[in-house]
Amino acid sequence: MKDTPESRVIDPGLDETIKKLTPEHIERVVQHVLTKENAARLKVYIDTCVHCGLCAEACHTYLSRDCDPDYSPVGKVKNTLWELIKRKGKVDGEFVKMMSRVAFTECAVCRRCSMYCPFGIDIAYLLMIVRRICSLLGVVPQYLQDTTNSHAVTSNQMWVHQDEWIDTLQWQEEEAMSEVKDARIPLEKEGAEVMYSVIAPEPKILAQLLGNMAQIMKVAGIDWTMPATDGWDNSNMAMYSGDFEVMGRVERLHWETAARLKAKKIVMGECGHAFRGAVYDGPRWLGWKFPPIPMVHAIEFYYDILKSGRIKVKEKFKEPVTVQDPCNTVRGRGLGPKLRYVVNELCENFIDVNPRFEHNYCCMAGGGTINCGPPWKRSRMVSNRVKAEQFKATGAHIVITPCHNCHSGIEDVIGFYKLGMHVKFISEIMVEVMDVPDELKP
Amino acid sequence: MPDASNWDWAVEKKTVADLKQLRDKFKGVHEFVVSPDGEKIAAPVVTEENSFTAAINSDTWPEMVELLWYLRFLPDGRLTALVRIDDQWTLMVDGVPWNERFEYAWDPRPCASGSAIGMMIKRDFKYGIAIDDKVWEEGFDGIRDYALSPDGSRAAATVQVAPLAEADIFAFSEGVWSIAVDGKAWDKKYLNTWKPIFSADGSKVAAEIRTDICEYSISVDGNDWNDRFGCVWEPLFRPQNGSVIAPVRKDGFWRLAENGKTIWDGKYNQLWQVKFSPDGSRIAVIASPEYGRWTIAVDNAPWKRIWEDMVLEPHFSPDGKRVAAIVKEVNRWTIAVDGNPWGEQFDMIWDPVFSPCGKHIIAKAERNGRFMIVADGKPVGPQYDALWDPIFSADGTKILLKYIENDKYCRQVVSASDVLG
Amino acid sequence: MYDFARGPLVWIAFAIFFGGSVYRIISTIMLAKKDKVILPYMRTKYGLRSIAHWLIPFGSRNMRLRPFFTIMSFLFHACLLLTPIFTLGHIALWQESWGVSWWHLPDTLSTLMTFIVVAGGVVFVLRRLSDPTVRMVTSFGDFVVVLIVIAPFVTGLLAYYQVFDYRTIITIHMWTGAIWLASVPFTKIAHMLFFPLTRAYMGCEFGYVRNARDW
Numbered sequence A: 001m002k003d004t005p006e007s008r009v010i011d012p013g014l015d016e017t018i019k020k021l022t023p024e025h026i027e028r029v030v031q032h033v034l035t036k037e038n039a040a041r042l043k044v045y046i047d048t049c050v051h052c053g054l055c056a057e058a059c060h061t062y063l064s065r066d067c068d069p070d071y072s073p074v075g076k077v078k079n080t081l082w083e084l085i086k087r088k089g090k091v092d093g094e095f096v097k098m099m100s101r102v103a104f105t106e107c108a109v110c111r112r113c114s115m116y117c118p119f120g121i122d123i124a125y126l127l128m129i130v131r132r133i134c135s136l137l138g139v140v141p142q143y144l145q146d147t148t149n150s151h152a153v154t155s156n157q158m159w160v161h162q163d164e165w166i167d168t169l170q171w172q173e174e175e176a177m178s179e180v181k182d183a184r185i186p187l188e189k190e191g192a193e194v195m196y197s198v199i200a201p202e203p204k205i206l207a208q209l210l211g212n213m214a215q216i217m218k219v220a221g222i223d224w225t226m227p228a229t230d231g232w233d234n235s236n237m238a239m240y241s242g243d244f245e246v247m248g249r250v251e252r253l254h255w256e257t258a259a260r261l262k263a264k265k266i267v268m269g270e271c272g273h274a275f276r277g278a279v280y281d282g283p284r285w286l287g288w289k290f291p292p293i294p295m296v297h298a299i300e301f302y303y304d305i306l307k308s309g310r311i312k313v314k315e316k317f318k319e320p321v322t323v324q325d326p327c328n329t330v331r332g333r334g335l336g337p338k339l340r341y342v343v344n345e346l347c348e349n350f351i352d353v354n355p356r357f358e359h360n361y362c363c364m365a366g367g368g369t370i371n372c373g374p375p376w377k378r379s380r381m382v383s384n385r386v387k388a389e390q391f392k393a394t395g396a397h398i399v400i401t402p403c404h405n406c407h408s409g410i411e412d413v414i415g416f417y418k419l420g421m422h423v424k425f426i427s428e429i430m431v432e433v434m435d436v437p438d439e440l441k442p
Numbered sequence B: 001m002p003d004a005s006n007w008d009w010a011v012e013k014k015t016v017a018d019l020k021q022l023r024d025k026f027k028g029v030h031e032f033v034v035s036p037d038g039e040k041i042a043a044p045v046v047t048e049e050n051s052f053t054a055a056i057n058s059d060t061w062p063e064m065v066e067l068l069w070y071l072r073f074l075p076d077g078r079l080t081a082l083v084r085i086d087d088q089w090t091l092m093v094d095g096v097p098w099n100e101r102f103e104y105a106w107d108p109r110p111c112a113s114g115s116a117i118g119m120m121i122k123r124d125f126k127y128g129i130a131i132d133d134k135v136w137e138e139g140f141d142g143i144r145d146y147a148l149s150p151d152g153s154r155a156a157a158t159v160q161v162a163p164l165a166e167a168d169i170f171a172f173s174e175g176v177w178s179i180a181v182d183g184k185a186w187d188k189k190y191l192n193t194w195k196p197i198f199s200a201d202g203s204k205v206a207a208e209i210r211t212d213i214c215e216y217s218i219s220v221d222g223n224d225w226n227d228r229f230g231c232v233w234e235p236l237f238r239p240q241n242g243s244v245i246a247p248v249r250k251d252g253f254w255r256l257a258e259n260g261k262t263i264w265d266g267k268y269n270q271l272w273q274v275k276f277s278p279d280g281s282r283i284a285v286i287a288s289p290e291y292g293r294w295t296i297a298v299d300n301a302p303w304k305r306i307w308e309d310m311v312l313e314p315h316f317s318p319d320g321k322r323v324a325a326i327v328k329e330v331n332r333w334t335i336a337v338d339g340n341p342w343g344e345q346f347d348m349i350w351d352p353v354f355s356p357c358g359k360h361i362i363a364k365a366e367r368n369g370r371f372m373i374v375a376d377g378k379p380v381g382p383q384y385d386a387l388w389d390p391i392f393s394a395d396g397t398k399i400l401l402k403y404i405e406n407d408k409y410c411r412q413v414v415s416a417s418d419v420l421g
Numbered sequence C: 001m002y003d004f005a006r007g008p009l010v011w012i013a014f015a016i017f018f019g020g021s022v023y024r025i026i027s028t029i030m031l032a033k034k035d036k037v038i039l040p041y042m043r044t045k046y047g048l049r050s051i052a053h054w055l056i057p058f059g060s061r062n063m064r065l066r067p068f069f070t071i072m073s074f075l076f077h078a079c080l081l082l083t084p085i086f087t088l089g090h091i092a093l094w095q096e097s098w099g100v101s102w103w104h105l106p107d108t109l110s111t112l113m114t115f116i117v118v119a120g121g122v123v124f125v126l127r128r129l130s131d132p133t134v135r136m137v138t139s140f141g142d143f144v145v146v147l148i149v150i151a152p153f154v155t156g157l158l159a160y161y162q163v164f165d166y167r168t169i170i171t172i173h174m175w176t177g178a179i180w181l182a183s184v185p186f187t188k189i190a191h192m193l194f195f196p197l198t199r200a201y202m203g204c205e206f207g208y209v210r211n212a213r214d215w
């Protein structure tokens, strides 16, 4: 195996776990996943790929690494899945470690490449198969595995205790009340129009976002609730670590919580992968063709309340801004135009990125990559030079990132490439510029 | 089930409270709850000084607290709420707080008989359960869920039995989770435990367990089933003989297992929320016979009719002969009985309520923000601003309605024959 | 040899081509049922929309990013498919055996198109050798496939210009053509069978399910 800075990264989730593997165990798991868990797509994609490399330029990791062939989408598949198939699963621990590194830290399963392959081969899906194998073998980057463990125990991704969750909401309700009169976070309100769900970093480290939402909901006059039980977290790193059983469990609870609260729809906070997990991967594993209850992403929700005039803007945000289209809301929902509507309504000076919409580059934090933790940060940064160049070209001061992974990922990129910009969620700008009617002023 | 025999089934309509008066009196009035017998309506209220109490009809609890929420009536009519006093949490029952105070307390639940109430608590960085003001002696590093025995004398919880350092995936895979019953943990540790549940006599506890990355099973009092499955869902005791039933996933399909042996050989794409008929002889469960299609399976026979959106838990009639469930298609809700959906759909619908004879079903439903009673599929009577689940009298001749209309909360007893036509 | 090639071989080749193609497509669709999450999401409109965008030159961003390759690739594929069907020599054979005929390409044009196919094949090979990204994922089989594909065109040219012994060449031409046909379902050339399937599926996952474009 090639000796590169990436192959030398120390991660107990890979280095220690491979020590316990036996060749028979690896072979059994590989065969199980290739023959029992996957069928048509795997076969057709492998058979159809003509090894043309046309997918290469889709990938930000490939572009950022001066077209290193190992980082082209098909190159990653060759180094991992093709070998597994060719060797019928007869590979050793070192190989498993390498494929775990490639699948988890060098591909963000962003699906940009399936828009560049003439056949629409879903390379991200193929790399998810690799992740699944790694997960069943227990060879997953430590921090990502820990996040999955958290999901398994708590149904949220940051080990948030139930008391911490409720306590934080009660605290943020108070905070919101000091900004907007009678702002509330109505807990466990059966029959509310909207159940609002978020991802665990909000109560854990970005609690003010919850307070922001309480203000926005009050001003917009939305009948909403949040659960005081597990099931409030819409995120799902188990989906990305390949632990589909835990993924399914988390999503089931999320949907059953909405059904228990008799909510007509779920509105979710600004997060991309959570949308994917809740709307596509989760329901499908559980057996729903589409999400059982309508799910509205924050971008769409903001679009609706701005367009309908429920939220009015007092004075637009002045500083020049640009946006990050989260893969899972743009390739995952086509929300590019709505995002721009929202940004233009809120901000005076918007400079768009290029390429944009479905063609936007991934932040290289999504797909579970940022959850692989500090050991892999440098590699992620090197893998996303094009993102830095893309933002630099806009000359904006603020990057609006309606996704938690993008938010952290872009912050990292800005720091690493010294772009001197800042990241903001839409809600942060919205509370700043929205018009609070006099009767709601505290 | 509340004991409705001594309720007032005579009066026809009574205006219990004027909610506008309540609103004028307080700075804030939160969500309303009503007592099972309908005689009381209550809400957490906020005073001008930003202190909280509960208002019941035209009264309030005498004691003011820093924060009050999760106001709920117990089946026997007692009113409870989680309250914060001097920066500590406890449960208030009919205005009187428990003696015990906690760093945090949440998710209070009555036992099936309604006589006892338990909740999860945190104290000195340890977690546990309190029942009726009595706290488990031993605390744990974490807690996620609990169950009370039917008579409320015992509790079982999913607990973390050893500390876990940050991101310690190795200790986690050794197992740090277990089930604690009455404060004592099982000897065994697992990667995960979920959904503890007591047998009808309260003597046994079953729970979902996870023993490896993709190895799931059921454990009863710490004795694990022999087989391991790709996944399992919540276990349930047979009411009569105490055997344990749970959906299990094998070769990518779901089956129903009893004491570890498959009893339903049908290959389901999904199977969850097992329910027994009152006499324990029949089983109904939410099932997906094929991808993307949902229905109810009764005794291993799925209903012919399927729904794509969502099917909620099955409900047996008191005689166990009929099964009803909430179903949704194209985002419109209704109820299906024995596989046949009602003709009309609603924006939202609540659980089906069987008449004591089992022949009729009524339910609360919502259309365009207004609420109504639906009887055997037909909306009947007026529409209300708010409405609670209707209740049949024991002989089935009367129905108790609890609703809000023009800012007044009313309790009304109507003759069942009027509603059912 | 010639007679066999002129007679049974053609039929065998066509039988393998059609039989094999139908088999592969049907077995793929059967397999897709096992995958559960494919067929329920297929919608004609979104499938065709995606296929159209990828069949029209420069219909996708990736094609616009590499104009030379796009033009070359389209010319190659178009000539590859059209030339054999509309070459006078081939139609004449049909006429002889079955009495059917159709419009044919002017000689010079079909020759030019044949040259394009051969040139395209050569460019593909050169690209495989020179571009490190493509080279890395190239296997020996990929060269064999190019060889199979351009062999009938090379031999066709040789026959047309009467290089070497005509009868020998034309026999080889027929054999290479038969191999070409027969290998469609069972080699990487099967990408021509799967293109509509994979493309339509992705088109539906993007368009029908996710309200997004995949071009």
Ligand code: SF4
Binding pocket: A058, A059, A060, A061, A072, A073, A076, A106, A107, A108, A109, A110, A111, A112, A113, A114, A123, A124, A362
């Ligand atoms: S990171 Fe995105 S573009 Fe690159 S290989 Fe993975 S899915 Fe494809």
Ligand code: SF4
Binding pocket: A048, A049, A050, A051, A052, A053, A054, A055, A056, A073, A074, A116, A117, A118, A119, A120, A121, A123
């Ligand atoms: S995945 Fe598609 S674009 Fe990439 S090499 Fe294979 S066929 Fe070509």
